[in-house]
Each structure stands twice: as C-alpha cells, then as structure tokens.
Amino acid sequence: MAENSHHHGDLRNALIDSALALLTEGGRESLTLRRAAARAGVSHAAPAHHFDGLEGLLHAVAARGFQVFSDLMRQERAARPADAQNQLLGITNGYLRFAAEHEALFNLIFSEPMKNSGDADLIAASNEAFQILSETCALFEPDPAGPFVNEIRVWSTVHGYAILRQFDRLRATPDSAVVPVDLVLPRLVPRQRD
Amino acid sequence: MAENSHHHGDLRNALIDSALALLTEGGRESLTLRRAAARAGVSHAAPAHHFDGLEGLLHAVAARGFQVFSDLMRQERAARPADAQNQLLGITNGYLRFAAEHEALFNLIFSEPMKNSGDADLIAASNEAFQILSETCALFEPDPAGPFVNEIRVWSTVHGYAILRQFDRLRATPDSAVVPVDLVLPRLVPRQRD
DNA sequence: CGCAAATCTTGACACCGTCAAGTTTTCTGT
DNA sequence: ACAGAAAACTTGACGGTGTCAAGATTTGCG
Missing domain, CATH: 1.10.10 (Arc Repressor Mutant, subunit A)
Incomplete structure (x- = not known):
C-alpha cells in the first residue's frame, strides 16, 4: 500500500x-x-x-485537450439531423463551443510549442479531431478543384471565426449584433444519394 | 550631451x-x-x-507588429491591378506573407495578452490593419445578409488558412501539394461600376 | 541658479525550470 | 524468499525571470 x-x-x-x-x-x-x-x-x-520538462507536460495537456475537442464536436453532431448541412453545423458548433468554453485549452492546442511536437499521443489526438471534421465534409460533393478543398475551406473559416470572436471582431460596431457562423461558412452542395 | x-x-x-x-x-x-x-x-x-512591465512591452511590440502587417498588405495590394478580385488577392497575400515571414510577430499580435489590452497605440494599429481589409472588401457587392459579412468571411478564412499552414494542415497527405488560398477564399461578386 | 522631475542603476525578493544526489518503494530474477 | 536493480519521489542547489525599493545622475523649468 x-x-x-x-x-x-x-x-x-x-x-x-x-x-x-x-x-x-x-x-x-x-x-x-x-x-x-x-x-x-x-x-x-x-x-x-x-514528462520531458514543462513542454512535455504541455504536450500531454494538449493531447487531453484534443480529446475534449473531439468529444464536443461528436456530441454536437450527434444531436442533429443526419443531413449534411445539419451535421456540418453540429461540427462547427462543437468547434466554437470548445473555443468558447475551454478558451485557454483551445489557445494552448493551437499554440507555438505544439507545432512539430513529435509527441505521439498529441499527434494522434490531433489527427482524430481533424478526421471528425473531414468525415463530415465527405457528406458534401467534393470541390471541383480537389478532394481536400472542402475540409480546408470549412476548417479555415471556422477557426478564423473562433479567433476573431475572441478578439470581439465579429461585429461592425460595439452595439451591433455578432455575425453568426452560418452566414460565414462556405456553401457546399450535399452529395447526391442515388 | x-x-x-x-x-x-x-x-x-x-x-x-x-x-x-x-x-x-x-x-x-x-x-x-x-x-x-x-x-x-x-x-x-x-x-x-x-513600459508597464513585460506586458506593456509586448503591447508596444504588437503595435509595431500591426504596422508591419498593414504595410505588407498595402504593399501587396498596390502591386496589383485595380480590379476588386486582384486587390483582394493582394490583401490576402500580404496577410499570408506577414504570417510566414514574421511568424513570431504574427503569433504575438493574435495572442492571449493582446485581448482587451486597453493600450491605445495597439488598438489604433490593430484597427488600421483591419480597415485595410475592410476597405478592400468594399469593392465587392455587400452580402445580402448584411454589410459586414464579406469582411468577416474573408478575414476568418485567410486567418484560419494562415494558422492551418503553420501546422502544415493544408495538404491531404505529406507528399501532396498545398491547397492554394485562391481555392479557399469565398467567391464574392465585384461591385457594379455604373 | 536651484530644485523638482525624469531617467537610469544597484540590489533584493520570490518564483520559475532544471539538474544532481539521496532516499524510499516496487519490480525482477533466481 | 530475498537480494539487487530499477523506478518513483524528495531535497537542495543553480541560473534566469519579473518586479519592487532606494539611490545616483541628468534634464528641464521656474
């Protein structure tokens, strides 16, 4: 004992x-x-x-953070209808909830020391989160320019949106309303079911 | 002396x-x-x-950083034809050049301690950079959903794109090519000249 | 010309990450 | 079962950090 x-x-x-x-x-x-x-x-x-010093601890915390991130996206996606548009909205909602409700964690997982970390757990957790978004984008017709373009368009947009919201840059004037994500996201065409 | x-x-x-x-x-x-x-x-x-401690120095450095940021966007915009599409591409190119060539500075100006700084110089420099993007978006027809939507769509996209590039997430596989910004940016309709 | 304010230095303090060495617990091989 | 190795944790020290207090020097103003 x-x-x-x-x-x-x-x-x-x-x-x-x-x-x-x-x-x-x-x-x-x-x-x-x-x-x-x-x-x-x-x-x-x-x-x-x-842990390998402070950086090692941060990597481990970030890996845990990515798991919370993934859970939130999956949770929000599961709570919506199965059509492509709603599923995608679930993903982005999970993304933005994570950024808002776990702000410090969100900032950590996308911070400088996490680039090229080499930490296997962190890389795996990161890839998992990214795959969730990716598989949801697969519900739409691939962009004519290439198979990976949809993912990047959605992901870039929602990530930038999250950052801009942190800096309160989502309104024209301090008293105007925040522009909702729906209006900002690219309009993809759902895949034809035959 | x-x-x-x-x-x-x-x-x-x-x-x-x-x-x-x-x-x-x-x-x-x-x-x-x-x-x-x-x-x-x-x-x-x-x-x-x-300076008011380390944070005060960081604010001053960030203010200087926003000036470099603005200069790069203006410089790239001035080097292109006057049509809306090319002007916007100049802005985004300046944005991405700044993120790539001044990576640490880019990360600093969008980092935690810069939110709600209260530093007048920093706020002014930040607003100036944002206005450059905004006035370029004014060359396009405003989005039906509101006057500020174009700015936010472009800005979110290019910022997210810059971050994703830092994490090398702009390709499907390690050996495939990076998806260029052009394909990622929203397609706006240029304003009619009468 | 004198004195107050601004500017910079020196010194100290608590906190930080990291390393070396020692102590205690667990594991392993026979 | 038991000795020895390995792992887990402690203690202590070191240099570096931001910040504060007090003193010295320079500037500027009345």
Missing part, C-alpha cells in the same frame, strides 16, 4: 488533471510545473519522471 | 527594436525584459520607466 511520500500511484494523470485545472482557472501563464506538482501533492521535481 | 550611463535618448524605441530582434531570432520565449534591456545597453530595471 502506498501510504507515505513515495509512489503516488498514477501521478502522470494526476499532474495532467492539476495542469488542466490551473489552465482553466488562470490561463496559460498560471500553469507552472511547480504549481501542478504542488496541487498534485508532490514535490517540485516529481514531474520530471513523467 | 548624454555621455554617460543615465539618459539614453530614445530608450523606449530602442527597447522595442531590441524586443523585435529577440522575437525574430528566437521566438516569443526568448523575448525577455532583461534581455531586451541588455541588448539596448541598459540595466535590467530600466524598461520599467517606459
């Missing part, structure tokens, strides 16, 4: 949980190796045995 | 220059108050008299 100081049990996941809590409460700048360790009830050097 | 240690002359701008150089050379994480001070040949506490 692990009664005393050594051998926590599942410290790795406990540290990720602590890090996620810190991120949610105080944003990226308040997420610190030492703070995550302290919150997990462990010494400041303990995380080094489970 | 300022021969000796006190009174640099124009330390504020010198610090911004140093900060920009550090940012270009080593990314955001290598931009430090103390390093910027050292590069400007000044003590570590000197910046406090010109």
Whole structure:
C-alpha cells in the first residue's frame, strides 16, 4: 500500500488533471510545473519522471485537450439531423463551443510549442479531431478543384471565426449584433444519394 | 550631451527594436525584459520607466507588429491591378506573407495578452490593419445578409488558412501539394461600376 | 541658479525550470 | 524468499525571470 511520500500511484494523470485545472482557472501563464506538482501533492521535481520538462507536460495537456475537442464536436453532431448541412453545423458548433468554453485549452492546442511536437499521443489526438471534421465534409460533393478543398475551406473559416470572436471582431460596431457562423461558412452542395 | 550611463535618448524605441530582434531570432520565449534591456545597453530595471512591465512591452511590440502587417498588405495590394478580385488577392497575400515571414510577430499580435489590452497605440494599429481589409472588401457587392459579412468571411478564412499552414494542415497527405488560398477564399461578386 | 522631475542603476525578493544526489518503494530474477 | 536493480519521489542547489525599493545622475523649468 502506498501510504507515505513515495509512489503516488498514477501521478502522470494526476499532474495532467492539476495542469488542466490551473489552465482553466488562470490561463496559460498560471500553469507552472511547480504549481501542478504542488496541487498534485508532490514535490517540485516529481514531474520530471513523467514528462520531458514543462513542454512535455504541455504536450500531454494538449493531447487531453484534443480529446475534449473531439468529444464536443461528436456530441454536437450527434444531436442533429443526419443531413449534411445539419451535421456540418453540429461540427462547427462543437468547434466554437470548445473555443468558447475551454478558451485557454483551445489557445494552448493551437499554440507555438505544439507545432512539430513529435509527441505521439498529441499527434494522434490531433489527427482524430481533424478526421471528425473531414468525415463530415465527405457528406458534401467534393470541390471541383480537389478532394481536400472542402475540409480546408470549412476548417479555415471556422477557426478564423473562433479567433476573431475572441478578439470581439465579429461585429461592425460595439452595439451591433455578432455575425453568426452560418452566414460565414462556405456553401457546399450535399452529395447526391442515388 | 548624454555621455554617460543615465539618459539614453530614445530608450523606449530602442527597447522595442531590441524586443523585435529577440522575437525574430528566437521566438516569443526568448523575448525577455532583461534581455531586451541588455541588448539596448541598459540595466535590467530600466524598461520599467517606459513600459508597464513585460506586458506593456509586448503591447508596444504588437503595435509595431500591426504596422508591419498593414504595410505588407498595402504593399501587396498596390502591386496589383485595380480590379476588386486582384486587390483582394493582394490583401490576402500580404496577410499570408506577414504570417510566414514574421511568424513570431504574427503569433504575438493574435495572442492571449493582446485581448482587451486597453493600450491605445495597439488598438489604433490593430484597427488600421483591419480597415485595410475592410476597405478592400468594399469593392465587392455587400452580402445580402448584411454589410459586414464579406469582411468577416474573408478575414476568418485567410486567418484560419494562415494558422492551418503553420501546422502544415493544408495538404491531404505529406507528399501532396498545398491547397492554394485562391481555392479557399469565398467567391464574392465585384461591385457594379455604373 | 536651484530644485523638482525624469531617467537610469544597484540590489533584493520570490518564483520559475532544471539538474544532481539521496532516499524510499516496487519490480525482477533466481 | 530475498537480494539487487530499477523506478518513483524528495531535497537542495543553480541560473534566469519579473518586479519592487532606494539611490545616483541628468534634464528641464521656474
């Protein structure tokens, strides 16, 4: 039995949980190796045995973040009718909910240190999220210019929209209404069912 | 004459220059108050008299960044024919050149600490850049859904495109070609000249 | 010319990530 | 079952960071 100081049990996941809590409460700048360790009830050097420094912890948190991201998109998609237009709207709604309700996490997973990470878990989680959007785009006729164009058009648009919303740039004047996503998304043609 | 240690002359701008150089050379994480001070040949506490801490310096650097941003968009726009389609392509090209050639600066101006900054210079520089895109969108017929919709569609798309490119997500497979912006941008109808 | 304000320096503090070395627990092989 | 290796965690130290307080120097103004 692990009664005393050594051998926590599942410290790795406990540290990720602590890090996620810190991120949610105080944003990226308040997420610190030492703070995550302290919150997990462990010494400041303990995380080094489970992550490759701070960056390693951030990668693990980001991988977890992508899972939340995927879950939200799937959840919103499942809650709508099966036609292409509604399914796509579900995906974008999940995308935007994640950006709004997990802002710090959203900013983290698309931040500088996540590029070319090499972290296998992070890459897998990232690919999974991207595939969800991709398979939903497959409900539409492929763009004449190529098979991958629909994905990129939708994805670019909704991602840019999320960022612009963070900067409150989605209205003409401070008192006007926010332009809804529906009006911004490209209009794709649903695939013919024969 | 300022021969000796006190009174640099124009330390504020010198610090911004140093900060920009550090940012270009080593990314955001290598931009430090103390390093910027050292590069400007000044003590570590000197910046406090010109900026409100590190965040204040970042705001000033971001304001400078938005000016470079605006210059690039205007430059690319001026180098093209006067028709709406080409002018817009110039803008987006300037946008994407800035994202590629000043990557760290691009990431900085759209990063967390820049939201609701309250810094007057930063807000002004930001508005200026946004107006350049806006006035170019005015060459097209306004979207039936509202006067501001074109701007947001173009802007969301090109911004998302820039981010996706940073993560190398603009191709279906590692060996396939990058999907060009032209195919991704919404197709607007040029305004009728009577 | 004198003095207040602005500018910069020096020094200190707490916090940070990381490394080295030591201690405790678990695992493994026989 | 038990010794020794490996893994997990602690303690302590180091240099670097942002920030504050206090002092020194320069500028500018009345």
